[in-house]
Amino acid sequence: MELITDPQEKAQREAENGVRQFKEALEIIRSSIRKGDDAPQFALNQSIILRLQQKALEGIHPLAGTYRNSPVYIEKSEHFPPPHTDVPDLVAEMCSYINANWHMSAIHLAAYILWRMNWIHPFADGNGRTARVVSYVVLSVKLDSVLPGTPTIPDIIAADKRPYYNALEGADDSWKRGIIAVADMEAMLEDMLAQQLLSATQEAAI
Template identity: 70%
Template sequence: MNTNWRTASAIHLAAYVLWKLNWIHPFADGNGRTSRAVSYVVMSIKLDSLLPGTPTIPEQIAADKGPYYDALEEADSHWTKDAIDVSSLEKMLESMLAKQLLHAANEAAGQK
């Protein structure tokens, strides 16, 4: 994470944190919630912004965990081949960020 901070995108860093914390599984309970929160904070810090709009990425994941679990499993399958590939998580996060920001833009324009 520190090695790639300057060169990696906010989406990539957030995806990596999301996967790695879930993979490490450091807590008896709350690993998913913690990894989603930390991932979102990393993205916000890297973008130097509090991200506007709702539902937030963590809220979107909580509402439908299927794509999240699928993307985590895909990253895990790459890891079994000694490769780090979080591209599915990146695509998921990009889509969710777009939804969150679009909603913020619509609210700012007076639309629902």
């Protein structure tokens, strides 16, 4: 059940919430960038994820800021997300993977989040938006930077989702064989990061 039924009003609220969600992401990034070797290391947790999802769905969906309470299905996908009762534990496992593997590359961690959150599909709505922004937070914090340039990686993905969907399907296929393999997602994110950073140098040259 959605709180806004008028399509135009909903689209307007989604756009406004998208801005709010990204501002929240930037606040998390800025507060998590390490200021010296003795600064505490960032740890991804469920509170951060729920906070970002709430910003995207506030005023639109009654389950904003909470996990789904029923099965969900992904249109035009062969993947069937796990039961809603498993969601909290699966999200906790995902966070543990990121925190335990913080020594790995920023691109790998961001790619893993982008795939795994979509695989879990923890929310009744806003899964893609939230997965993309959480992935971006992890990427930025791992790189110790508020990344310059526009459009940002989440915006680049949203503009053409075909490479994103293909990378998700490839990772899903690997997971069916018990393998974590997100190479396609990593390649996609590397290219998009280069695009974003290049745009910053072009803007500076103008």
